Amino acid sequence: MNENQRLESTQVTPSDKKSEKDYSKYFQTVYMPPSLKDAKKRGKEDVKYHNDFKIDEKFRGMGDGRKFYIRTYGCQMNEHDTEVMAGIFLSLGYEITDTVDDAHVILLNTCAIRENAENKVFGELGHLKALKRERPDLLIGVCGCMSQEESVVNKILQKHQHVDMIFGTHNIHRLPHILSEAYLSKEMVIEVWSKEGDVIENLPKVRKGNIKAWVNIMYGCDKFCTYCIVPYTRGKERSRRPEDIIQEVRHLAAQGYKEITLLGQNVNAYGKDFEDMKYGLGDLMDEIRKIDVARIRFTTSHPRDFDDYLIEVLAKGGNLVDHIHLPVQSGSSEVLKIMARKYDRERYMDLVRKIKEAIPNASLTTDIIVGFPNETEEQFEETMSLYREVEFDSAYTFIYSPREGTPAAKMQDNVPMEVKKDRLQRLNALVNEISAKKLKEYEGKVVEVLVEGESKNNPDVLAGYTRKNKLVNFKASKSVIGQLVKVKVLEAKTWTLNGEMVEEAAEVR
Numbered sequence: 001m002n003e004n005q006r007l008e009s010t011q012v013t014p015s016d017k018k019s020e021k022d023y024s025k026y027f028q029t030v031y032m033p034p035s036l037k038d039a040k041k042r043g044k045e046d047v048k049y050h051n052d053f054k055i056d057e058k059f060r061g062m063g064d065g066r067k068f069y070i071r072t073y074g075c076q077m078n079e080h081d082t083e084v085m086a087g088i089f090l091s092l093g094y095e096i097t098d099t100v101d102d103a104h105v106i107l108l109n110t111c112a113i114r115e116n117a118e119n120k121v122f123g124e125l126g127h128l129k130a131l132k133r134e135r136p137d138l139l140i141g142v143c144g145c146m147s148q149e150e151s152v153v154n155k156i157l158q159k160h161q162h163v164d165m166i167f168g169t170h171n172i173h174r175l176p177h178i179l180s181e182a183y184l185s186k187e188m189v190i191e192v193w194s195k196e197g198d199v200i201e202n203l204p205k206v207r208k209g210n211i212k213a214w215v216n217i218m219y220g221c222d223k224f225c226t227y228c229i230v231p232y233t234r235g236k237e238r239s240r241r242p243e244d245i246i247q248e249v250r251h252l253a254a255q256g257y258k259e260i261t262l263l264g265q266n267v268n269a270y271g272k273d274f275e276d277m278k279y280g281l282g283d284l285m286d287e288i289r290k291i292d293v294a295r296i297r298f299t300t301s302h303p304r305d306f307d308d309y310l311i312e313v314l315a316k317g318g319n320l321v322d323h324i325h326l327p328v329q330s331g332s333s334e335v336l337k338i339m340a341r342k343y344d345r346e347r348y349m350d351l352v353r354k355i356k357e358a359i360p361n362a363s364l365t366t367d368i369i370v371g372f373p374n375e376t377e378e379q380f381e382e383t384m385s386l387y388r389e390v391e392f393d394s395a396y397t398f399i400y401s402p403r404e405g406t407p408a409a410k411m412q413d414n415v416p417m418e419v420k421k422d423r424l425q426r427l428n429a430l431v432n433e434i435s436a437k438k439l440k441e442y443e444g445k446v447v448e449v450l451v452e453g454e455s456k457n458n459p460d461v462l463a464g465y466t467r468k469n470k471l472v473n474f475k476a477s478k479s480v481i482g483q484l485v486k487v488k489v490l491e492a493k494t495w496t497l498n499g500e501m502v503e504e505a506a507e508v509r
Contacts, residue, residue: 047238047273051201055091059176062183063094069103073121074111076263076299077234078144080214081172082109085143087204088175096206100131105139105179110146112229115401118146125160132162139182141165143172145233147192151404161188168192169234173200201244211452211482212259213252217245217284221265223302225329226340226408227369227400230265237269242284246291253293258450258484262288262298268305282309289313289320294484295450295467299325303351304342315358321467322359323393326351327367331386332379335372340407345386352390363393363468370427371400371420373411380423387430393438393468394495395431399424432494439470439492446502447472449487451480476501 068089072082085107086096097103108124111117121142132138140163146152147168156163164182167174171191181189199219207213220235221228249260262284264270270281281298288296296319303326314320330336333344355362368383387395399420402409449472451464461473462481473496474487480501487499 047236048198049201049241050198051244053173053200053202055088055176059092059180061093062176062179063089063092063104066094066104067097067102068094068105068107069097069100070107070109071124072109073117074109074113074145076214076261077216077265078109078111079208080216080263081144081169083205083207083214084172084203085109085175086206088172090206091204092176092179100128104137105141106131107141107143110142110144112145112149112152112233112403114398115403118152121146122155122160125156125163129160129162139164139179141167141178141182143167143169145169145229148233149229149405153190153192157188164188166190166192170198173203199238199240201240209452210256211450212261213257214261214263215245215248215252216240216263217267217281217298218264218270222269223266223304223342224340224407226338226411227372227403227406229403229406232405234265237266237273239270239273242271242279242287245284246287249288249291249293253291256482257293258482259295259297260288260293262296264298265300266302266305267298268301268307268310272305280307280309282307282313285310285320286313286316289316289318291319293319296320297323297469301326303328303348306351308354311354311358314355317359321469322361323363323365323468324355325365325367326355328386329367329369330372330375330379331383332375335375335379338374338408338411339369339372345382349386349389364390365394365396365469366390366392367396367398368427369398369400370423371415371417373400373408373413373415375400375415384427384430387427387434391434391438392431393470394435395427397424397427397431436492436494439494439497441492442470442489442497443492444489446486446488447497447499448484449474450484451476451482453481454478471496472499473497474499474501 070082070085072078089105090096094105100106106128108121110121125142128140132140142156142163142165147166153166156166165178166188167178168191171178174191178189178191218237218239220237221231222237224231252260268281270284271279285296285298301324306326314322314324328348329339329341331345333346336344352364355364368387370380370383400413400415402413447466447470449464449466451462453463455461455463455473460475462476462478463471463473465471472487472489476485486502488502489497489499491498
């Protein structure tokens, strides 16, 4: 079977589910497992753009009198996918519910980055089995990145036969068809395409709130870091056309959204797949900064693709915030080479220097993995020294865990767990120390805060974020929710700021 061949939805009857050997045969007809060799050969000719998405009339009213519930795991990309699926559900006549108890369709939108995320999903599937037994007409589906993994689909087939639907990240626009088949057959429907996925425009969305919005500018990743499953679960890099993105941002600005985040697994690679023009993230940001919206962010960056022109555009400021998330993963050039990050410590530090020279007040955050195969104590100390030198505002830190299907999973995981935990603890102590030091500098100063709502811990306190993505808690009337206000910082903690709202201020950071 050609790797790029579209795989149509297939139904599995109970008689098909006999043994592990039978599952293996079955997968040859519905699923192509990840292949580093084949994936690196993938071309551009298979990606098509569709601007004509619409709900087929035969599916209209499918959801009348029915409710849906989506539980989302993982990154902002998954959150955005959930917004699209919710939009499709509403277009079909379904209603949203915030509990599984009265839902007619339950979807688990999954993440494949870490083993812990997978364990949570399988645990939830176990809990849902009793619910399915009580209500046989309930549809349960698994979608998202985990669905693109052969081992996951195989495990669901063997141990969770109460699941009705499995579909991948490329199949979201096919949701009406998948639901229809699941209702008609009452047998497991699997639709996972091994092709790279098309770019589908005009998909309906149900956004969370009306203050901040996500806008997907590209899909997939071509970097093939040895530890990462994303190039297999999300496919090759495919950029949306700039005119479609700009139109969406203008529409959101007209609706009153105050902050928009441009999303992609590697946003810095935006436009590199265009064959008809030279147009990158810097060009896109330069156009979007002219739109009347208070704040524009983007995530996530790959240092390898962060070019000088993008820095030049970001330095223009305005609605382009001065917070940049720049994952480094390790401070050791040797470990970075094993990770296939395609840059070394010196190149990363050179990029940091360029950013700080152009944007002196830039706030940098990062991702770091400790305990990667063969990481020595000296190499870990290089990560610690890099963190001290850059003085990141904060970091997401992780213990390395192998992901099946990635090259690193074939390496010997030879750093003992107790060593990994010790290194993580030491790194986190440094992260906390520098974060507290950075936030201490805000005491007595005035910051601009986008008020998002009540504090999670105290309904009498409001919470919001600064341009540098610092969480600020303060007391004020709930009438300012959704607005940009000035807050004087009275107290700095390790990760948050406490303050009071002020009317006028000479200094806003």
